[in-house]
Amino acid sequence: MADAQLTQTQLAERCGVDAKTVARWITNDGRLPHPGHRWAAAEALGVDESMLWPDGIRRNVKTGPDREIVATYPYRSACPKSVWRNLITDASENLIFAGFTNYFLWLELSNLGAVLRRKQDHTRRAEQT
Template sequence: MNQPLARALRGAGLDAVDVAAQLGVDPKTVDRWLAGRMPYPRHRAALARLTGWMLRDLWPELPAQVIPDMQADEVRIVYPYRSAVPADAWSRLFAQAQEEISILAYSALFLAEDLAASTILCNKATAGVRVRLALGQPDGAHVADRSAEEGVGGGMSARIHNALVGFSRLIEAGAELRLHDTVLYNSVYRADGEALINTHIYGRQASHAPVLHLRIRSDIGMAATYLDSFERVWAASQERVG
């Protein structure tokens, strides 16, 4: 039996019938793949896209020469909206960090209210991992614009104030906090070599916008572009006093 493929499909919430429908094959064909039969190359590539796993992870027996450029692909998985991200994905992301965690958002209130994730962040900061938190300036012009776009009045500012209270223990644990007044096209949640990127859509809350799970492969490419945006905002932000 192909245990990696079975685990990958379970992790993506897919069964044989789901995969068969998306790939246009008979469910019995998928069962044969799960039993150990090697799919055709086009089906291997499709299964890798569906699960977010690399080809060599799904089929360790593949010779290196049949693995296409997809091996270097930075995109692990794409979620249609943030609320579709598994609840424990944030904890798993931060738990793996050994060197740095960087968060760029307007409020990130959902994380401040996530006890498991916020506890891990505190533990990491206490252990010496560099944790940087860049949140929106509550009275900033762009925060006000974002509130107007979402039709929530002063709701965005209120969420930031609530998040600052929620993250107070994290700050006490040694995390760095800065406030920014910039237009955010994406929120960035980085832990060492991986990042979750929450895109922003006009008139929609961030929880209703897509999320990209990226692997950081090099100093160039998609992930590097998002991380560069974090550094630019961080450099232009102000340390919070009091």
């Protein structure tokens, strides 16, 4: 704040919060402001958000069991058929089969053609309504 030549009150005005809120940001290390307030403060002070709240970045990076990569398999045949079946069945917008080795789906999932036809029919009906 000294480098930006701003008081707590001036920073609060630029961020759209009360001066007491800014005081809490400064005195409470564990307090993480809402993203919009963090961005506004960083912009007002002319610094990167991670410099002000390094824990904010760490909290937003998924490290637990709900991260995007749920499981890995050393080779395609180690992946259970149920994974492929669920991915296809649960798809709600697009199914893109790219590459030269996706032929295994037709071999592994005996009713794949019927499933794809049902999904196509369902999509067409939804578009007509």
